[in-house]
Amino acid sequence: MTQSKPAFPTVELIPLHGAIVTQQPMTLDVLVRITPPAVALKSDRVPLNLSLVIDRSGSMQGQKMHYAREAARFAVENLLPCDRISVVLFDDRIETLVPSTLATDKNTLLEKLRHVHSRGSTALHAGWVEGGVQVSQYLNPAQLNRVIVLSDGLANVGETRPDAIANDVHGLAQRGVSTTTLGIGNDYSEDLLAAMARSGDGNFFHIESADQLPTIFETELSGLAATLGQRVSLGVKPGNGVTVMDVLNDFEKTDTQRYKLPNLMVGSPIQVVVRLQVPALSRSCELMQVRLAWDDAEQPSRQVLRAGLELPLVSAEQFSDFPADAEVQEQVALLMAARARREAVMFSDRGDYTAATDSLSRVRVAMSAMPPSAMLMEEQATLEDLEGDYQSGAIARARKKAYSQAYNLSRSGKSQPRRSMDSK
Template structure:
């Protein structure tokens, strides 16, 4: 099988002899390419759709379009189920092979709205549908869409996230989509993190088909899951920070997003390097993952070697522009998280101030399309916190920070993705 590539890029290619320093290191992981002739693994999808009363009108119309789009993309070897929930949970389409798409589309066209939001029970039913045909060689995922708060049955975020994590450990991942200003973004993000899936904030229901396209393209482009990165400092070096907001395994490895064709992962670690007398290896890394078709764990290792030069030679080693850019983007993600903390205390002025400081940092970076896009996003978000609808501003900030930490643009899913099929 083709393997990913692993590169370790320090902010500076050398350190001054006899001087300790803090050094940012970019760990860049490029997923392998896949030959177009290679058939992708079958999908085993469980769609879980909120049809509570608040979904009436445009929301349910676009949700139907999004589900129909998903059905149209499936192969005959793929499986699909559809669970609807309001106060009650209904299995509208039991898990079935996508061999009669017209029949499935006819069912979707007749979806109507109801009353309250039994989110947890709906997700459980969707997970059961996928689990009935669980195959470790397939891509098994629950995709949940809601516009409201879990207010029927289990509503505790920690309990729901724990259940999602348990299902993930059995091989079924979870993606969540929140629509509008009234859903619980903390709950849906926690479910996505615990479920090794994706979290999407959707401002307007007309974005739903595009978001479903992004999710499906990412799923069929998955070439590695259960991805972990172990970091081992050497020769007295210490790991002082990881700029990405990533969970850890019980053994201390970083839990990374899935390896997806065409989507590199950029992890920035902050290393405290002691005074060195000669060139040395100061960091070892190990990447581990599984492929959708295999249960075997694959691994790839790398090491960072730093040259040592006289202090007066350091001017010959300028900062690496790629590392600088990734640091700026991840600090912009942290600024969004700081803005959320200010907002949760009712300090909207402090929230906007944190974002303005991020704008200053991004403005000082060398010009690039990526930096320009993120600068525009931060400035728009600052305006949201100052004058816009506060609930939406918080959701946008959380969604953007989530994406940046996972090596995506802050507006991931809002532009057409590159085809991965």
């Protein structure tokens, strides 16, 4: 066993206000906070079974190829001897540089990576398939199995349809192999890489500089090592007469119309905001119930946890005694900032860069009027930086940053993992 038997996560339902006004309809935001159990991970953590799938097409020459090699090096250096690693290269051909092997001889692995150079076209799908094959050969439900794709371009050889590729990625995730994607530079298809990560139960990162790589891979590998639950879903059932107006995270849904959540990881709460329309009520009742479900590698059956929310009814005069909860306000603001980024992408795709900038500016100004917090101040700075990209005409870079930041905000409440210290 790599850790003590995991306890269940906790599920808190935190309303924007602690009461509702009697006989008066209202809109109510509810923060669903899912906190994984605080178990202590031991050094003999669950082994990782990874495949690094690296784009070596002609456009990767120079700095981009350097970033890809550095990313692979960071991954290899942080593996344990019990972990498995394979390295697949793709251009118009597929080369398995390192068939799946235990990470016991890191020097040999690093030496092979040093000699990777760019050439050819971009058979991204075929490269990903080979990575999946390498991981699947040693698939073990008790391990954490993932394909990590690094690319700077568009799929232009073999299967190139984003929907078809995402569907294949989803199928592999259903069999226990997830997919994370890292986009390098300003030419890759963020629509494709984000769709692969979303369908593959993984992460999506935009890499602008080598300075980001240590933090990104620390986030990725430590997250894998700390995973307590996979295939996580959230069902939301409104009470009698209550309707779910929105789930601000914009999660995709399962076939049973539950929301697909990120994996349960030690130290990483999942925060979901549900917007309810509450009718005029004359007596207190349950406003909503949630059902959290996940797979635990140490348990034979699917795990399920339920929680409900009921609030007191008060007069309009008494309602002032129940001020807005600051944590709920903050999370709503962050998720609306994620939506503003998606809106900016939509406007920029139409060539309306002024509207794209305005979308970001409006949410940033609204955020500045809220009670200050470290998270909101950091988010305002990130939005201002993104606005600057649109205003200066760096449209491709802005779109990729907006896309990846929105993806990460919806899942983790953070635009993207940051370095722990400023770049030198």
